[in-house]
Amino acid sequence: MITALTAPRVRAWTEAAAPSDLPAYVHDLPALRAHAGAVAAHVRPVAELFYAAKANPDPAVLAAVAPCADGVEVASGGELAHVRSVLPDARLAFGGPGKTDAELAAALDAGVERLHVESPHELARLAALRRDAGVLLRVNLAGDRAGAALAMSGPFGMDPAAIDACRPILAAAPHVRLRGVHAHLASGLDAAAMVRQSAEILGWARPFLHGVTAPEINLGGGMAVDYADPAARFDWAAYARGLAGLRRPGETLRIEPGRALSVYCGWYVTDVLDVKRAHGEWFAILRGGTMHLRTPVTKGHDQPCAVLPRGGDGPATGGEPVTFVGQLCTPKDVFARRVAAGRVAVGDRVAFAMAGAYAWNISHHGFLMHPEPRFVYLDD
Numbered sequence: 001m002i003t004a005l006t007a008p009r010v011r012a013w014t015e016a017a018a019p020s021d022l023p024a025y026v027h028d029l030p031a032l033r034a035h036a037g038a039v040a041a042h043v044r045p046v047a048e049l050f051y052a053a054k055a056n057p058d059p060a061v062l063a064a065v066a067p068c069a070d071g072v073e074v075a076s077g078g079e080l081a082h083v084r085s086v087l088p089d090a091r092l093a094f095g096g097p098g099k100t101d102a103e104l105a106a107a108l109d110a111g112v113e114r115l116h117v118e119s120p121h122e123l124a125r126l127a128a129l130r131r132d133a134g135v136l137l138r139v140n141l142a143g144d145r146a147g148a149a150l151a152m153s154g155p156f157g158m159d160p161a162a163i164d165a166c167r168p169i170l171a172a173a174p175h176v177r178l179r180g181v182h183a184h185l186a187s188g189l190d191a192a193a194m195v196r197q198s199a200e201i202l203g204w205a206r207p208f209l210h211g212v213t214a215p216e217i218n219l220g221g222g223m224a225v226d227y228a229d230p231a232a233r234f235d236w237a238a239y240a241r242g243l244a245g246l247r248r249p250g251e252t253l254r255i256e257p258g259r260a261l262s263v264y265c266g267w268y269v270t271d272v273l274d275v276k277r278a279h280g281e282w283f284a285i286l287r288g289g290t291m292h293l294r295t296p297v298t299k300g301h302d303q304p305c306a307v308l309p310r311g312g313d314g315p316a317t318g319g320e321p322v323t324f325v326g327q328l329c330t331p332k333d334v335f336a337r338r339v340a341a342g343r344v345a346v347g348d349r350v351a352f353a354m355a356g357a358y359a360w361n362i363s364h365h366g367f368l369m370h371p372e373p374r375f376v377y378l379d380d
């Protein structure tokens with residue numbers, strides 16, 4: 001879909017950029033700080049807010065989000081070392097399946113406050129390190145995830161039977177302290193669905209945590225963003241109200257969103273190298289490609305974009321819908337299909353919105369060895 005380039009700093013940069021500046025990931029840091037601050041104002045009175053670094057671990061993004069968050073969730077030894085170096089004092093939670101012994105030890109060395117344990121075997125290996133550790137057991141509940149963009153079915157966390165197998169391990173390892181339960185069951189839920197899912201998690205966790213002092217329940221991330229409507233926002237106020245209704249005295253609720261925090265601050269900006277018609281369909285070939293911004297391919301959507309005409313007199317469409325593709329030799333290298341972009345000419349600028357999460361860091365950068373994009377950080 002076509003969207004407006006409403007971010008004034010990004011628009012000014014895009015208009016002034018030379019072709020040699022492109023492609024570029026352009027970050028609107030004041031907008032990110034404002035958005036994260038607004039989310040925090042709703043959430044933090046009722047729940048701790050951790051940022052899931054996997055969404056976008058760019059140091060500038062981490063630094064912008066950190067003052068608005070209670071901590072950061074990391075999901076590998078690499079993320080752990082990276083986030084620790086960027087934010088030496090941040091509270092950290094360490095999750096993710098398949099942690100190695102070395103990663104578990106590194107987490108304790110780095111002062112990770114909470115380990116999200118994914119299996120009885122992982123818990124036993126942690127216990128064998130004979131070091132003090134605070135753990136949340138990650139539960140995988142078999143509920144109905146209808147409406148979710150991604151249900152975390154499969155090997156994530158433990159079903160209630162596997163969790164029961166953790167009890168004797170914990171009983172034999174007093175240095176490993178059960179602090180609570182962690183769950184991240186789905187992505188792409190709106191506020192009402194997220195409240196229902198939170199109630200489901202709490203309904204399971206509370207009896208399980210009976211007897212645990214000051215229990216903590218991490219309700220995960222997965223708050224919806226709408227790539228078909230870049231102006232829409234997850235209803236944080238409604239979710240916070242829902243959590244306030246669910247919360248009980250003495251327990252700590254925690255959430256760990258990623259995408260819904262960082263996605264709006266990033267733009268992938270490029271220009272049109274060529275325009276052509278093939279078998280009746282118009283294509284605009286852009287500098288760069290989905291090796292830089294894999295999100296539309298992995299999610300199977302059209303990345304929303306704004307087109308800034310440059311008035312060039314080179315090849316142009318006649319105003320028909322146009323498919324934006326990159327420079328890769330694969331038909332999968334598509335950013336957006338049949339976009340009603342008006343006349344698109346060689347040299348026009350194209351700015352893809354919602355490129356601040358699961359974008360550069362999930363992309364296959366080395367494929368075809370095109371130059372990497374620039375990274376631009378706009379600030380006041």
Ligand SMILES: Cc1ncc(COP(=O)(O)O)c(C=O)c1O
Pocket residue numbers: 052054055073095096184187188220221222223256257258259260
């Ligand atoms: C354990 C865990 N927590 C948090 C997140 C963040 O999810 P999102 O970026 O959808 O908010 C993920 C994403 O996969 C995850 O696996």
